[in-house]
Amino acid sequence: MKFGHFDDDRREYVIERPDTPLPWINFLGNQAFFGLISNTAGGYSFYRDARLRRLTRYRYNNAPLDSGGRYIYLRDDDSSKYQDEPAYWSTSWQPTRHQLDEYQCRHGMGYTIIRSKVAGIESQTRHFIPLGENLEIWELTLTNHREQTANLSVFSAIEFCLWDALDDATNFQRNYSIGEVEVEDGVIYHKTEYRERRDHFAYLACSETLAGFDTQREAFLGHYNGWDSPSAVQAGQMSNSIASGWQPVGTQHIKVALRAGEQKKIVFILGYHENPKDDKFDPPGSQTINKRTVKPIIARYLKPDEVEAAFQALRAYWDKLLDKFQVNTPDPHTNRMVNIWNAYQVMVTFNFSRSASYFESGIGRGMGFRDSNQDLLGFVHLVPDWARARILDLAATQLPDGGAYHQYQPLTKRGNNDVGSNFNDDPLWLVLSVSAYLKETGDWSILNEPVPYDNTPGTEQPLYDHLQRSIQFTLDRIGPHGLPLIGRADWNDCLNLNCFSDTPGQSFQTTTNKEGKVAESVFIAGLFILAATEMAGIATQIKHPQEANTFTSAAQEMEKTVWEAGWDGAWFRRAYDNFSNPIGSKECEEGQIFIEPQGMCVMAGLGIEDGRAELALDSVFNRLTTPHGIVLHQPAFTCYYLHLGEISSYPPGYKENAGIFCHTNPWIMIAETKIGRGDQAHDHYLRINPSARENISEIHRCEPYVYSQMIAGRDAPKFGEAKNSWLTGTAAWNYVAITQWILGIRPTFEGLQVAPVIPSAWKRFEVQRTYRGIRYKIHVVRTGPGNKTLLEVEGKTLEGTTISFPPAGTKEVSVIVKIGGD
Numbered sequence: 001m002k003f004g005h006f007d008d009d010r011r012e013y014v015i016e017r018p019d020t021p022l023p024w025i026n027f028l029g030n031q032a033f034f035g036l037i038s039n040t041a042g043g044y045s046f047y048r049d050a051r052l053r054r055l056t057r058y059r060y061n062n063a064p065l066d067s068g069g070r071y072i073y074l075r076d077d078d079s080s081k082y083q084d085e086p087a088y089w090s091t092s093w094q095p096t097r098h099q100l101d102e103y104q105c106r107h108g109m110g111y112t113i114i115r116s117k118v119a120g121i122e123s124q125t126r127h128f129i130p131l132g133e134n135l136e137i138w139e140l141t142l143t144n145h146r147e148q149t150a151n152l153s154v155f156s157a158i159e160f161c162l163w164d165a166l167d168d169a170t171n172f173q174r175n176y177s178i179g180e181v182e183v184e185d186g187v188i189y190h191k192t193e194y195r196e197r198r199d200h201f202a203y204l205a206c207s208e209t210l211a212g213f214d215t216q217r218e219a220f221l222g223h224y225n226g227w228d229s230p231s232a233v234q235a236g237q238m239s240n241s242i243a244s245g246w247q248p249v250g251t252q253h254i255k256v257a258l259r260a261g262e263q264k265k266i267v268f269i270l271g272y273h274e275n276p277k278d279d280k281f282d283p284p285g286s287q288t289i290n291k292r293t294v295k296p297i298i299a300r301y302l303k304p305d306e307v308e309a310a311f312q313a314l315r316a317y318w319d320k321l322l323d324k325f326q327v328n329t330p331d332p333h334t335n336r337m338v339n340i341w342n343a344y345q346v347m348v349t350f351n352f353s354r355s356a357s358y359f360e361s362g363i364g365r366g367m368g369f370r371d372s373n374q375d376l377l378g379f380v381h382l383v384p385d386w387a388r389a390r391i392l393d394l395a396a397t398q399l400p401d402g403g404a405y406h407q408y409q410p411l412t413k414r415g416n417n418d419v420g421s422n423f424n425d426d427p428l429w430l431v432l433s434v435s436a437y438l439k440e441t442g443d444w445s446i447l448n449e450p451v452p453y454d455n456t457p458g459t460e461q462p463l464y465d466h467l468q469r470s471i472q473f474t475l476d477r478i479g480p481h482g483l484p485l486i487g488r489a490d491w492n493d494c495l496n497l498n499c500f501s502d503t504p505g506q507s508f509q510t511t512t513n514k515e516g517k518v519a520e521s522v523f524i525a526g527l528f529i530l531a532a533t534e535m536a537g538i539a540t541q542i543k544h545p546q547e548a549n550t551f552t553s554a555a556q557e558m559e560k561t562v563w564e565a566g567w568d569g570a571w572f573r574r575a576y577d578n579f580s581n582p583i584g585s586k587e588c589e590e591g592q593i594f595i596e597p598q599g600m601c602v603m604a605g606l607g608i609e610d611g612r613a614e615l616a617l618d619s620v621f622n623r624l625t626t627p628h629g630i631v632l633h634q635p636a637f638t639c640y641y642l643h644l645g646e647i648s649s650y651p652p653g654y655k656e657n658a659g660i661f662c663h664t665n666p667w668i669m670i671a672e673t674k675i676g677r678g679d680q681a682h683d684h685y686l687r688i689n690p691s692a693r694e695n696i697s698e699i700h701r702c703e704p705y706v707y708s709q710m711i712a713g714r715d716a717p718k719f720g721e722a723k724n725s726w727l728t729g730t731a732a733w734n735y736v737a738i739t740q741w742i743l744g745i746r747p748t749f750e751g752l753q754v755a756p757v758i759p760s761a762w763k764r765f766e767v768q769r770t771y772r773g774i775r776y777k778i779h780v781v782r783t784g785p786g787n788k789t790l791l792e793v794e795g796k797t798l799e800g801t802t803i804s805f806p807p808a809g810t811k812e813v814s815v816i817v818k819i820g821g822d
């Protein structure tokens with residue numbers, strides 16, 4: 001069952017009814033000011049940091065689930081004439097949930113448009129954040145389809161958050177006394193704590209003259225009413241309240257008379273503004289906000305033609321970004337995800353890491369070291385400069401021993417001490433992201449950038465030194481079998497082999513009571529081989545052949561160890577526990593086979609020549625693959641095991657306990673391409689492709705236009721149900737799997753490689769890819785079975801599959817690829 005449809009021409013998903021199984025959201029903004037917006041206008045806005053600069057209040061895990069938003073109410077001031085119609089309703093359905101005659105929500109690239117119609121009154125609200133601005137526009141267009149004049153009241157409503165979202169939800173003895181606002185020329189300014197150390201404020205402005213406003217929540221809602229029945233809306237009358245403590249809100253009242261057929265635009269702006277520290281009050285010495293600096297911005301964006309121009313600029317921006325990689329294959333789900341939604345989601349994960357979504361509260365985790373490095377893999381071609389800056393930020397949180405803070409706060413860029421380090425895979429991901437950046441851009445200068453350790457001035461070393469220490473970090477932590485020690489956990493945060501936690505409430509991520517000298521990870525071994533091989537490539541390019549040899553030998557040495565201690569006969573083992581017993585082995589009763597090492601070891605090149613890779617991938621297919629994707633392991637853990645930690649804390653089939661943790665599925669897709677099985681690779685791709693799951697939205701339940709972190713596995717009662725949409729490494733890895741390995745268009749140190757491993761039924765596909773400023777127009781045709789490729793570049797037959805860099809000044813390169821046959 002579907003709740004909407006894709007409009008690929010406009011790059012939108014169109015939701016056709018408001019009561020989707022879960023709120024289906026979109027993200028606004030991509031530089032400093034951000035908003036989360038659901039299909040019923042729920043969500044919140046913030047400046048840079050979802051915890052520390054939250055502008056509006058949102059209540060997670062409430063009933064109804066989506067509570068708090070940017071709401072517009074309409075009131076029919078002649079309602080006595082239309083007895084059977086509601087006197088007032090919400091244009092986005094929530095929060096009043098009155099029946100709408102028509103409803104449609106269009107989520108697009110950085111904007112959301114919600115349209116509805118009740119009793120002949122149509123409203124359409126376009127929400128977006130203009131490029132480079134710290135404000136969110138809601139442009140409301142009202143149309144009167146009745147035969148007579150409609151007298152309407154329009155109400156805008158938001159609830160201000162007192163900046164620090166955690167404090168806002170906990171510290172009521174203080175919060176109930178500190179709320180302050182100012183209202184001037186119809187603009188509501190939220191200035192809690194401006195009197196002391198804040199130089200910033202929020203505001204809500206409107207293009208129309210107000211009939212009234214309220215800024216004290218109780219005055220607007222009434223003593224015991226909720227957002228579904230504000231007494232001011234019911235009465236059609238505001239009380240011009242000025243908040244003093246309690247809950248400051250921004251609500252405005254506009255009266256509109258619309259003749260039959262008449263249309264009217266009203267613009268609302270929700271903004272954030274910073275003043276110079278020494279010029280924050282006007283007049284100086286007063287406690288009144290200096291508004292001179294913000295007024296020109298407000299005046300500009302209250303003009304409908306400026307709004308339209310800003311919207312067109314946003315569209316053009318996304319056209320240009322997405323144009324960097326466009327594909328046309330026989331499969332619509334592939335096309336849609338690669339050309340539109342997967343690339344868009346990768347931008348969102350780049351911006352937010354795991355901080356703010358409808359599953360991440362914005363007050364928990366900051367940026368993850370491992371997460372952000374992986375997000376970069378799918379993002380780097382979109383805005384390479386931002387990727388560069390991010391790499392340097394990440395590396396600056398690295399510790400002198402090569403380890404890394406697991407997370408850091410985006411506003412301060414400091415590592416989070418409460419989580420700390422010792423996730424032993426973390427530093428290796430930095431090697432992969434830097435290598436991807438180098439292959440994409442050829443900007444070798446980044447390796448010489450001085451970057452501090454632990455953000456300590458004076459400790460700066462070239463980025464290259466950070467990469468060397470990342471590799472050394474693994475080599476310094478080798479266990480009894482010669483495999484890397486796991487530390488707190490590896491990629492699987494919940495495989496906590498040194499934790500042994502028996503106390504409720506203890507954090508599995510940070511509590512450790514074993515020294516950690518025994519438990520080892522085969523997964524880290526695979527990742528190490530991959531990273532060391534990348535390092536060898538980098539060292540060769542910068543002409544350090546001896547170092548390249550050292551990295552290669554380290555990789556070979558580790559490979560030997562994996563075959564000795566990490567191979568189980570038909571698949572790779574997962575780990576060794578604190579008693580040196582294998583995990584992910586046929587010897588185990590539960591958790592016999594895990595997906596992660598199969599993907600990682602084959603990606604690192606293991607077993608490709610001698611058939612063992614094929615054996616491992618067949619085991620994955622036979623034991624782990626379901627119609628909804630590949631589960632993490634089987635059999636699921638049926639009870640809590642002290643020596644395994646959080647993984648066994650989840651009920652079977654959920655999350656890391658045998659859920660379909662989508663992030664890992666693309667590793668198997670890539671591995672399948674490594675052994676030349678395009679049908680299998682694309683089959684795995686389609687099982688979790690959100691668009692391909694659109695028809696089962698009542699089972700999947702999350703948005704059909706983005707990947708979710710997890711789909712419940714076959715052991716769960718809700719098999720096939722997705723959770724934790726948007727902020728997941730799944731986005732970047734799927735993008736890499738489909739574009740670089742299945743379609744086979746891959747940046748390398750030597751040029752663009754074209755080596756598709758596609759389904760046997762595909763007769764052709766075309767790609768346009770901008771790479772280092774040059775447009776590659778690639779036409780692939782199948783001339784027979786198999787993956788053998790023959791490239792013709794600008795009419796000339798090429799040896800091999802890598803197109804070396806064309807002479808300076810080249811704008812376009814045309815490539816014809818014959819695949820299969822002879």
Ligand code: GLC
Nearest residue numbers: 354368370371491492493494
């Ligand atoms: C979450 C974390 C990620 C981790 C994964 C598996 O997605 O953000 O860092 O690798 O879970 O535990």
Ligand code: GLC
Nearest residue numbers: 365493494508509646655656
């Ligand atoms: C929990 C989650 C896991 C995530 C981790 C991040 O353990 O289950 O998915 O990676 O928290 O800290």
